[in-house]
Amino acid sequence: MTATRSTSAATPFIELSRLCRTYVSGEVKVHAVRDVSLTIGRGDFVAVMGSSGSGKSTLMNTLGCLDRPTSGSYRLDGVDVDGLDRSALAHFRNHRLGFVFQGFHLLPRTSALENVELPLLYRVPMIPASTRRSQARSALGRVGLAERLDHHPSQLSGGQQQRVAIARALVTQPDLILADEPTGNLDTRTSIEVMALFQDLNAAGITIVMVTHEPDIAAFCHRTILMRDGRIVSDTRPSARRDARRELAGLPVVDVPTGPSEP
Amino acid sequence: MTPSRFRALSAPVLVLVLFVLGLFPAPSSSARADSWEGLTNRGVVRWANDAEGGAPYIFHPADDASKLVGFEVEFAEALCSRLGLRSEFVQYNWANLIPGLRQGGNFDIVVAALERTPENLAQVGMSRPYFVFGQQLVARAADTGITSLDGLRGRTVGVLGATLSQRLATEAGAEVRVYDENVNYFRDLELGRIDAVLTDSPIAEVNLRDRPLLRRAGRPFAPGFYAVAVPAGDTRLLERIDGAILELYRDGTLERIYRKHGLWSSEQATIGTWTDSGEAANPVTRPAGGFARWNVYLPILLRAAVTTVWVTCASMALAVAWGLVLAVGRVYGPAPARWFSIAYVEVFRGTPLLLQLYFVYFGLAQQLGWKLSAGAAAVLTLGLNYAANEAENYRAGLQAVPRGQTEAALALGMTPWLTFRRILLPQALRISLPSVTNDFIALFKDSSIVSVIGLVELTKEFLIRALDAGDYLGLGVMTAAIYFAMGWAASAAARAIERRLHP
Numbered sequence: 033m034t035a036t037r038s039t040s041a042a043t044p045f046i047e048l049s050r051l052c053r054t055y056v057s058g059e060v061k062v063h064a065v066r067d068v069s070l071t072i073g074r075g076d077f078v079a080v081m082g083s084s085g086s087g088k089s090t091l092m093n094t095l096g097c098l099d100r101p102t103s104g105s106y107r108l109d110g111v112d113v114d115g116l117d118r119s120a121l122a123h124f125r126n127h128r129l130g131f132v133f134q135g136f137h138l139l140p141r142t143s144a145l146e147n148v149e150l151p152l153l154y155r156v157p158m159i160p161a162s163t164r165r166s167q168a169r170s171a172l173g174r175v176g177l178a179e180r181l182d183h184h185p186s187q188l189s190g191g192q193q194q195r196v197a198i199a200r201a202l203v204t205q206p207d208l209i210l211a212d213e214p215t216g217n218l219d220t221r222t223s224i225e226v227m228a229l230f231q232d233l234n235a236a237g238i239t240i241v242m243v244t245h246e247p248d249i250a251a252f253c254h255r256t257i258l259m260r261d262g263r264i265v266s267d268t269r270p271s272a273r274r275d276a277r278r279e280l281a282g283l284p285v286v287d288v289p290t291g292p293s294e295p
Numbered sequence: 296m297t298p299s300r301f302r303a304l305s306a307p308v309l310v311l312v313l314f315v316l317g318l319f320p321a322p323s324s325s326a327r328a329d330s331w332e333g334l335t336n337r338g339v340v341r342w343a344n345d346a347e348g349g350a351p352y353i354f355h356p357a358d359d360a361s362k363l364v365g366f367e368v369e370f371a372e373a374l375c376s377r378l379g380l381r382s383e384f385v386q387y388n389w390a391n392l393i394p395g396l397r398q399g400g401n402f403d404i405v406v407a408a409l410e411r412t413p414e415n416l417a418q419v420g421m422s423r424p425y426f427v428f429g430q431q432l433v434a435r436a437a438d439t440g441i442t443s444l445d446g447l448r449g450r451t452v453g454v455l456g457a458t459l460s461q462r463l464a465t466e467a468g469a470e471v472r473v474y475d476e477n478v479n480y481f482r483d484l485e486l487g488r489i490d491a492v493l494t495d496s497p498i499a500e501v502n503l504r505d506r507p508l509l510r511r512a513g514r515p516f517a518p519g520f521y522a523v524a525v526p527a528g529d530t531r532l533l534e535r536i537d538g539a540i541l542e543l544y545r546d547g548t549l550e551r552i553y554r555k556h557g558l559w560s561s562e563q564a565t566i567g568t569w570t571d572s573g574e575a576a577n578p579v580t581r582p583a584g585g586f587a588r589w590n591v592y593l594p595i596l597l598r599a600a601v602t603t604v605w606v607t608c609a610s611m612a613l614a615v616a617w618g619l620v621l622a623v624g625r626v627y628g629p630a631p632a633r634w635f636s637i638a639y640v641e642v643f644r645g646t647p648l649l650l651q652l653y654f655v656y657f658g659l660a661q662q663l664g665w666k667l668s669a670g671a672a673a674v675l676t677l678g679l680n681y682a683a684n685e686a687e688n689y690r691a692g693l694q695a696v697p698r699g700q701t702e703a704a705l706a707l708g709m710t711p712w713l714t715f716r717r718i719l720l721p722q723a724l725r726i727s728l729p730s731v732t733n734d735f736i737a738l739f740k741d742s743s744i745v746s747v748i749g750l751v752e753l754t755k756e757f758l759i760r761a762l763d764a765g766d767y768l769g770l771g772v773m774t775a776a777i778y779f780a781m782g783w784a785a786s787a788a789a790r791a792i793e794r795r796l797h798p
Contacts, residue, residue: 098705119710126708137703139718141796151707154717200707210706 043110045207045239046072046095051104053090064090066262067104074207077234078241079250082259088243089212091259095241096129096210097121109207126151130201134213136193138185144196145181148172151204171199175229191222198229209233211242215249221283227252228276252276331531334403339381342371343396344407345389347476350501351556352408366497366556370425371406373548374523377539390456390475390758393418394767396524404536405524408495410459415524418765422523422536423569425549427562429515430460431499433492435484436510441491443513444469450490453480453749457762459519460493472749473759479657479748481506486660488668495519497558518562520569540566592760593773599756600777606673606742606752607781611735613678618685625686626693627715636686643683648744652676656748673745681738688730692723725796732789736782753777 053065065087072078082088093099094106097113106113108128116124138147148168152159172178175195185193194214201209211230215223231252234240242253250256251274258266334340344353344367353365363384375382385402387395392405396419411421434441441447448468454460456473464471472489474480480492485508492499496515503509523540525532543549544566553559621639624632643651656672659665667675696719704714743754751759757774761767 096706098702122705122708122710124708125706129706129708131703131706133699133703133706135697135699137697137699139700140722154709154713204708 043107044071045074045076045109046070046241047105047107048094049105049107051091051094051106052102053087053094053099054102063262065094065101068262068264070257070264072239072241074239075234075237076239077230077252077254079253079256080241080243080259081245081247081250081256085261086259087262088259090262092210092212092241092243095208096131097125126155127204128206128208130204130206130209132194132197132201132209132211132214134216136185136190136197136217138193138196138200140185143182143184144172144177144188144199145169147185147196148199148203151200167203168199171203172196174202175199189222190218191225194218194222194226195229198226198233202233206238208239208241211240213243213245215244215246223249224276224279224283227274228280231276248274329531330403330526330529331535334378334380334532339383340375340378340404341383341385341402342375342404342406343385343387343392343402344368344371344405345392346386348389348407349476349478349498351497351558366426366552366558367406367408369552369555370543370549373543373552374406374425374536374539377543378535390762393524393762396526399526403525404532408497408521409524411520411522412459414457414763419527420525420529420533422525422533423540423571424520424522424566425540425543426497426521426553426558427560427565428519428521429496429562430463430493430517430519431496431515432512433481433484433494433499433503433509434490434512435487436508438490441512444493444516447491451488453483453489453492455480455494456759458495459517460495463517464493473751473755474749475747478502481509482657482661483749484509486666488660488666497556500558518565520565587769588764589769589773592764592770595760596753596756596770596773596777599751599753600781602750602752603739603742603754604781606670606677606745606750607735607739609674610677610681610742611738613674614681614685614734614738615731617678617682619689621682621686622689622693623715625690640683640686643680648676648680648741649747651680652744652748655679669745669748669750672748673742673750677738677742677745681734684734685731688727688734689723691730692725692727693719695726696722721796725793728789728793728796732786735785735789739778739781739785 048068048070051065051068051070052063055062055064068087068091080088080091090099094101095108097108097116100114111124113121113124139150145165145168148171149164152164152167169178169181172181175198177192177195177199180188180192180196183192185196188196194217198214209230214230215226218226227249230240230242240253242249244250251270254273255267255269257264346353346355346363348354348365348367351365352367353363356362356364368384371384372382387402389407392407392409393415395401396405405419406425408426409415409421411424415421430444432441432444432447441450444463444467447464450469451472452464452467452469453472453474454464455477456475461471461473469491472480472483477494477498480489480494481502483489484492485506491512499511503511523536525536540549544563549563549566550559553563621636625636625640628636652672655676656667656669659667700718700722701714704718705711709717743752746752746755746758753774757770761770764770
């Protein structure tokens with residue numbers, strides 16, 4: 033589903049070059065990210081680790097086109113993101129990226145189905161309601177919530193809410209999912225369930241960049257980047273990766289999401 | 296002048312209390328005891344007037360604001376001293392002087408240009424005249440067409456409420472606008488909001504001195520008498536006062552006082568020759584009470600409630616729209632918008648609504664020539680004032696929406712404007728709704744303040760009719776019930792909206 037968008041096999045999917053981001057707070061200059069260069073290939077699954085203030089949130093915001101670098105360049109799938117204006121950036125986020133947050137950030141008092149439809153709701157030209165609905169239903173099916181379409185966030189467990197949020201990120205069929213501590217609010221078992229889902233999506237070709245504080249969770253990824261004081265201090269690929277599905281099979285069955293229903 | 300507010304008690308409790316009280320007849324005023332004994336024991340007479348009455352009756356002179364002067368002040372002091380008692384002034388709202396006297400306790404007599412009319416005689420005892428006045432028609436100097444009351448059919452005439460002027464102007468077929476005190480109608484006449492003023496000659500006399508734009512239209516007519524009011528049935532006190540007035544007239548004290556204020560005229564001779572023609576013996580028959588005649592008064596009150604409803608709804612619409620702009624400016628705007636919004640809110644909620652109303656209605660007209668109608672001025676003032684409250688309600692709502700909602704919406708690819716409109720605003724309004732409902736109901740009651748610029752809304756109509764009927768309790772129950780019904784309808788609507796927003 034992503035092959036058609038690739039401009040050339042030789043171009044890296046994500047290409048950050050000499051990225052700097054400086055905030056001015058009164059008289060003080062804060063260097064959040066200092067001279068970071070990074071490439072991430074299509075289909076990679078990257079964990080970004082580091083203590084607070086290490087620059088990982090700024091890096092994620094830049095990758096998510098929510099923040100602009102002070103200097104340096106950012107190319108995503110061959111597109112020079114710096115050259116886009118505000119509404120073009122919004123369009124780009126809507127069509128190419130999916131976001132998952134630690135606090136889920138679902139609309140309260142709104143059903144799971146409507147929450148997942150939201151990214152499709154304000155597209156121009158308009159998507160017919162029936163198409164929106166069926167795409168949202170299939171995204172919820174992919175995360176194993178086909179039976180919970182009409183539930184409101186307050187009627188769902190934390191793990192289920194995070195799966196609705198993942199479905200919302202998936203419904204636009206993005207090439208890249210950015211997740212900011214997606215398991216930070218979840219217990220161990222539910223965290224593994226969410227990681228199983230991410231591993232399934234990654235296996236289906238979606239590139240994932242995920243911030244986490246927990247080395248146990250980073251161990252589910254292909255690659256771990258460690259940041260400190262705005263710089264990348266290590267970039268490793270563990271030889272043995274944890275397999276979430278297999279670990280879940282060894283745990284008592286409670287409410288395991290099924291695997292992806294489409295290729 | 297202060298609007299009556301029923302805020303402190305919850306409306307249903309108030310209605311219940313008034314209803315229960317309404318079942319018992321008011322105490323008969325004729326059973327009041329003789330007060331002369333008490334007065335001589337105390338050695339002092341407490342006489343009531345309203346210092347807002349102004350020159351020449353009772354006023355603070357320009358050179359010494361701590362003093363109270365005027366021909367009624369001097370007359371009252373002379374009267375008390377002739378009775379052999381000390382004089383003590385009691386400040387009381389003019390429109391409530393007669394009910395206040397009937398109720399008793401606060402003051403003993405009223406010396407406040409009360410007219411010796413059958414209506415007043417039916418409620419309180421009245422002395423022989425201490426001053427003879429006429430009705431004076433006043434028009435703009437430039438408007439030479441107006442010469443007498445007969446020429447005023449269909450034109451707008453300002454009068455004081457519950458006076459002979461009001462009755463005469465109404466009978467002449469004029470469009471009557473009722474005022475609470477006697478400076479505002481001259482101001483409105485100068486500004487061209489009304490065509491003429493019909494008022495007591497002393498008021499015209501003094502006000503024409505420094506208003507070159509206005510002129511007397513014709514001679515004074517329809518002579519009337521100012522008399523001292525005492526509690527009904529207190530004949531011994533009344534006889535003493537009648538005797539004292541006659542003495543003050545005969546020894547020239549009254550002439551000296553009235554000449555000093557430029558008010559002496561040959562008509563004052565009536566004070567000496569007057570005899571009781573017996574109108575006190577045949578008081579106008581009054582209905583037993585407003586409550587018994589609900590079929591007459593309820594429709595009148597309901598018509599006035601229509602004014603309350605439209606003033607309230609229009610003001611609230613303005614307050615909601617403008618308040619939203621202010622709140623957005625404060626939360627998301629650049630520094631100048633933020634500062635403007637903060638200053639606006641502080642100024643509008645930090646100054647009295649009544650003052651703002653005068654500023655908009657008279658201030659703008661006099662300084663800038665913006666002659667707003669009373670309705671427009673009322674809606675504008677209430678709207679601008681309540682916008683300050685609404686702005687704070689919406690700000691609370693906007694700030695209560697979790698930050699993650701904005702982050703998520705932007706990340707989903709919504710533009711900042713779309714995020715505000717579709718994600719933040721609906722959630723913020725939902726949070727603000729209970730406070731907004733609260734303000735809406737409060738506005739129904741606060742809207743009564745607009746009566747000071749001549750709009751007859753529910754509370755004003757209640758005051759006028761209660762004075763007519765001499766029944767504050769029965770009409771009060773009806774009025775409270777109407778306010779309650781309006782507030783209840785507003786809450787019910789708000790609850791329905793809330794149910795829709797919180798499925």
